[in-house]
Amino acid sequence: MTAEPNERASNGPSPPEPVVGNVSVETTRTSKAVLVVGGGVVGCLTALKLGQAGVDVDIIERLPETSNAPRACGYFGAVHHMLNDIGMYKLIRAEGxxxxxxxxxxxxxxxxxxxxxxxxxxxxxxxxxxxxxxxxxxxxxxxxxLPQAQLNILLLREALKTGHVQIHFNNELTHITSNDDSGVTVLTHNPKSGAQRQFEAKYAVAADGAHSTARKALGLPYPGHTWxxxxxxxxxxxxxxxxxxxxxxxxxxxxxxxxxxxxxxxxxxxxxxxxxxxxxxxxxxxxxxxxxxxxxxxxxxxxxxxxxxxxxxxxxxxxxxxxTHQRLVPTMRKGNVLLAGDAAHCNHPFGALGLNTGMLDGEACAEALIMTLKDSFPPAQTLNTYSDSRRKVFQFFVDPTSTQNKLRVHSNPVETAAEDDWLLRDLNHMTPKKAVEMVRPYFEVWRTDMRKAVQGQDDDPSALVN
Ligand SMILES: Cc1cc2nc3c(=O)[nH]c(=O)nc-3n(C[C@H](O)[C@H](O)[C@H](O)COP(=O)(O)OP(=O)(O)OC[C@H]3O[C@@H](n4cnc5c(N)ncnc54)[C@H](O)[C@@H]3O)c2cc1C
Structure with a gap:
């Protein structure tokens, strides 16, 4: 899927183009409220939800079109309800x-x-x-x-239809600076021509995947381990x-x-x-x-x-x-930049908790920005609550569950695994009560209701710290 790059989204006359090295930097004076770095599924879903709320969004994507790599394909639990709430479930169900x-x-x-x-x-x-x-x-x-590549195209198509989202292919983020008062400045270069460009926005969402350049440019480590x-x-x-x-x-x-x-x-x-x-x-x-x-x-x-x-x-x-890795950033908010998806955390894919968790981040992060930009919620408290809530979901649910899903497949003696391992044993002797217990976290823990989460922070003075 391709969309024409927005050559110059102008908000008044452009200043002369600065020169970096021998390459001119085209300055995009943009009135966009949010810049999303990475046009993968998480970036496009975030942009879609923002666009549906009337928030103007630029997406920058380093590839010339959405990625076709063989990766995720299965979606379940609370992700269905989230996709339904943003009007995507039926479309995905029809294609999948x-x-x-x-x-x-x-x-x-x-x-x-x-x-x-x-x-x-x-x-x-x-x-x-x-x-x-x-x-x-x-x-x-x-x-x-539904293969991730098809889901990506669907989400981008629907995001563009809102009329509030534009995607700029061939724009690879090389640098990002975040200043709480004036917003975010991003430098990109075109991987083919080398042309550089500057984008500005009030907030940015770093959804540029596990090797996130945005995360590195913000100085955030990525602690954890590699399998x-x-x-x-x-x-x-x-x-x-x-x-x-x-x-x-x-x-x-x-x-x-x-x-x-x-x-x-x-x-x-x-x-x-x-x-x-x-x-x-x-x-x-x-x-x-x-x-x-x-x-x-x-x-x-x-x-x-x-x-x-x-x-x-x-x-x-x-x-x-x-x-494959188990990793989590120390914070999913740095100034006016929120991190989402693999840029913020990654886990072994057996158990399908990677993209699914990233999409739930995308929903929560878009909601946090809508609350801040449209509904006058205090930015520091709201954005910190996003970071805390989603990190807790990773720490207490996604990380241990994906780790154990992976180990279950290769570390238990296969001859005795069905009796030794509680999950395999429960699958073989399922009762309605066990079934409810097994699926409960996928519905009750995984997704974050940002409005409830912010209300729950009211008594916490540290939530007000920038
Ligand atoms: C084999 C395999 C199977 C998997 N199966 C599942 C599954 O069934 N279910 C599941 O939930 N998860 C699964 N996962 C995990 C899932 O693929 C990832 O969690 C998911 O791709 C993360 O999405 P994302 O949008 O955060 O990042 P990505 O999909 O990596 O997207 C990042 C986007 O940002 C762009 N980008 C990168 N750097 C820059 C830059 N500097 N500037 C601009 N753009 C940039 C990239 O080109 C890309 O389009 C699987 C992973 C693997 C490897």
Missing amino acids: FMTRELSFRKPPKDDDEGRGGKVLGDIVANLPLCAPNDDLTEPGSGLLN PERLIATNVMVQNVEETPMHTHFVMHPTFFSISTPLQDPAMGEKTLWRWTLAADPALEKCSDEELLTDEVIYAHYARCMPGPRPLDVDIVARSVYK
Whole structure:
């Protein structure tokens, strides 16, 4: 998806263009209240909600169009209600589909036909998400599936439709300064031409991903740790031949663990698109990312975890390597800049708590800015409450849950995991009470109601500190 860059959003005559080095800096005198750094899902969702409230927003994005990298695809819990509240749930539901089950499996086993073929491994535990013919349409039910790249395009399209949002592709943030009184100044450069540009706004939202330049320019550290194994994420066309319904499933293994999830509703007997995400072989630790992405390496990984006849008849359509981390910034507010999504925190993707949490940040951060800009809430208290609330969500829910989701798949002996691990055991012996307890945090803890959170801060004098 592309949108024409706003060449010069002028608020009166422009001053002469300053020169930095040999490159002229085009000064954009903008009346925009908010500048969003990063046109990913979190940035576009934040801009959409602001635009819906009549707040003018510039988005700057370093790429020439929205990213197509193979990453998130499943959305659930309170995220459905948030998407419904901003008018997006039905649109996403119409383009996406419901995942039918989430299972934990042993590695595939021989199909006993003597030609090396494999069938799915035994189920260790299974979470049914919706019946095969169930067309869940109510927000809150099941796991809604739509590739992140498509979600990004949808959110951007709807944000632009508000008439209050503009996106400037090919503008990579190189520097950001925040001054509480006069607002935020951002310098960008065009990665292709080198042309530089300056944007100004009252507030900025740094949604520029895990390697956030904005976070670094603001001097914020990113404490936490990096998991030892890299992940190879592939989008792959796979023939659906299994009798057993094959939906999202983890392959449990101490080294070669993986998750596979459909990116299209998998019709039996047809080739459909899947995401296969594989823990990279530690023996290839010294290989570069490029070397991990060769057909040879990927097929060797598929061979261990993919069912089907051999040789495998699959077509890889996208591939990426990722390092994974558990990290959280010390504050999600620095002066007039709020951080959201992977720029503020990141976690292992098994369990789908990354983008989902980022979208809930986007909602809360847009709401905090609307309260400040439109409803005269005190800025310091409101923006600090955003930071505190969302950091608590990460510290008490997202970080431990995603850590344990990841460890569950590879650190428990697979033969005894179903009895040793409470979650796998509960899945196998589910009761209505256990089901309610299991999903409660995903509805009651994950999302932040900013207006209630600010009211709850009234007795806290530290909330008033800048
Ligand atoms: C294999 C894999 C699978 C995953 N699956 C899931 C899942 O199922 N569910 C889930 O919830 N999460 C999942 N995640 C995590 C999810 O992808 C991330 O949490 C999500 O992408 C974060 O969104 P974001 O908008 O914060 O950052 P990003 O998606 O990284 O977007 C940042 C944007 O900012 C732009 N940008 C970067 N630097 C600059 C700059 N200097 N100037 C201007 N623009 C800039 C980038 O080009 C990009 O468009 C997965 C991750 C991986 C690796």
